[in-house]
Amino acid sequence: MRKKRITIEDVALEAGVHASTVSRALNPGKRALVSDVVAARVAATAQRLGYTPDPVAAGLRTRRSATIGILIPDIANPLFPPILRGIEAALAEAGYTAIIANTDNDALRARDALERLAARRVDGVILATVSRRDPLLDRCRKLGLPVVLVNRSTGGGATSAVLTDDEAGAALAVRHLALLGHRAIGHVAGPQRLSTGAGRRSGFVAARRAVGGESGPPPIAEAASYGIEAGAHAAAALLAAHPRITAIVAANDLLALGCYDEARRRGLACPRDISITGFNDMPFADRFDPPLTTVRIAQRAMGVEAARLLLAEIENPRSPKREIKLQPELVVRGSTAQPRGPSLTVPRRSR
Amino acid sequence: MRKKRITIEDVALEAGVHASTVSRALNPGKRALVSDVVAARVAATAQRLGYTPDPVAAGLRTRRSATIGILIPDIANPLFPPILRGIEAALAEAGYTAIIANTDNDALRARDALERLAARRVDGVILATVSRRDPLLDRCRKLGLPVVLVNRSTGGGATSAVLTDDEAGAALAVRHLALLGHRAIGHVAGPQRLSTGAGRRSGFVAARRAVGGESGPPPIAEAASYGIEAGAHAAAALLAAHPRITAIVAANDLLALGCYDEARRRGLACPRDISITGFNDMPFADRFDPPLTTVRIAQRAMGVEAARLLLAEIENPRSPKREIKLQPELVVRGSTAQPRGPSLTVPRRSR
């Protein structure tokens, strides 16, 4: 029993028709080519025999694998699972399956993973890894692979992408802090080679000007990567250069966590002595100490839209490239508060 | 340029040999069948032409897809990403690729996902979802699919599995609390239909007896699922039935978070008024408020071992079933402390 797979041939024999007829009867697109009575009979026999078409065999002939590849830096980064769920949901509707590959922010691994996906004949790829000018994209173009970016943009509009309005998000954070009374607001920026890093930074700069913060060049320190350690380093540099800062807008939640660490190291209590905001609203951000005020991005929706965009592009390779920009939302929690009045409270020392 | 794929035929033509020779020259197993000089020439031409064998086409003939399926409840549950990374790493070494499916703890979806994986002709599956007696396993057996369980067991030994020594882990937590001076220790248990829920519970019961806790039936409340809400409910029930409890051993970190919530609701400060331990040491457990004392399981190692076990079973379907049990480790953080002396401090009210 284990040995015998049921093939289209078996169904054909059993239904008394030719295999090609079975194929047509079972394929929604070709269904019209075969008479209703035969189609019904075939469907019934297929059902009875428990026939499942082999997508591998079909793919060989049709050149489509009903599979798409996803490149992300690291699935353990909590930003991604919700996006993946969104992608998966939209893909499943269309009968597609996703293959996920982690790159660990390593260009070589990314290259490698892409080649492996291409070898598996994926019908398209979703990239959450690329920097603003990335050779990966050229490679995809050369391979003739439809591509959609999530949470990234090349700026050029040559590639479809789904992203967050990073400028607006950063502005949300700045305005919130300004409203609380902060004047000296600093920014721990993400890597500027990534569109999110650049976008949030420029959003910060513009918003700071708009709310009329202190004059002079904006207090900004760029983190080397989107990690806690990098955030702590950048925060240290920022605070060293601008000791009077009362609030920090971090370019993502992990960087904010790094800011927490650095603040604590300096004996600064958050939010009493310094307010800190994040970006992304990653899972469990509400459980941090203190709960993180952050800019929530529509992770799942990004995934869904990205998958839809990609499917459309697979369907019609010359469909226009589109950029979908989703609006973020501020989530106020415990890491932001009014700046402490200069003399209302004595600075608190860490133990 | 985009149109033409390079096939084995192209390489054969270019190298002046037959396609079958190319196949043999490039396949490590058959490599010995062709002369060294020809093999070298073929390898060189393949290299030069940029030939990548089509695993789909090969799979059609060989009946192996070099693909395995993974069923997990939810990728957004931070327990799983490290396991997946482990699986992926071990798989990649062997040239295999993973396809991940989420089931949301829904038996129907699980069933469905399994069928889809089977249709894609995966060579085996890794299940992180099954309960102690699960129809999914019978289905795999019927399909002739090699299976390995991660972090789950059927108890029967009929299926290979990689798991944590849950009894030992629970004992670690209980002993830690006993050493701190706790006598009245309760347990928020996981669902008993899951092997982890049952194992941790029995570990708790045995350890409690061993450390000579209070007599009488052990204070235990079972959570309906491994979620924060369920944990809060169970904690409420536990504290209502046993008000004198000074410490709770939760069967996983999410349940522990639920305990945090319920404790706060009752005006109990953790760890001052009540100590709480988790299980798993999920990412960011050190960032919770308070940082969670928990039992760390070797997530990545579980993934690696599971993948190895599965590959071995694919290689040799009649290889003996094995259960690998990994030892957990206690991570002490801020959610546990000595029980407060009956009158040393006044209870603290939440605001």
Next chain:
DNA sequence: GGCGCTCTTGCAATCGATTGCATAGAATAG
């Protein structure tokens, strides 16, 4: 010099589906 042996290589079938083309029979037109 003929026989048998090993070592390489080619031939052709195969895996399971899809699809352009051909054809038989039915339906319709004239």
Next chain:
DNA sequence: CTATTCTATGCAATCGATTGCAAGAGCGCC
């Protein structure tokens, strides 16, 4: 009643690799 167009189905090639079998080349031995 014949000619023509449809419709429904079958035939066979195809996708890209793998592999059992056959055959040719080279070689040693008696």
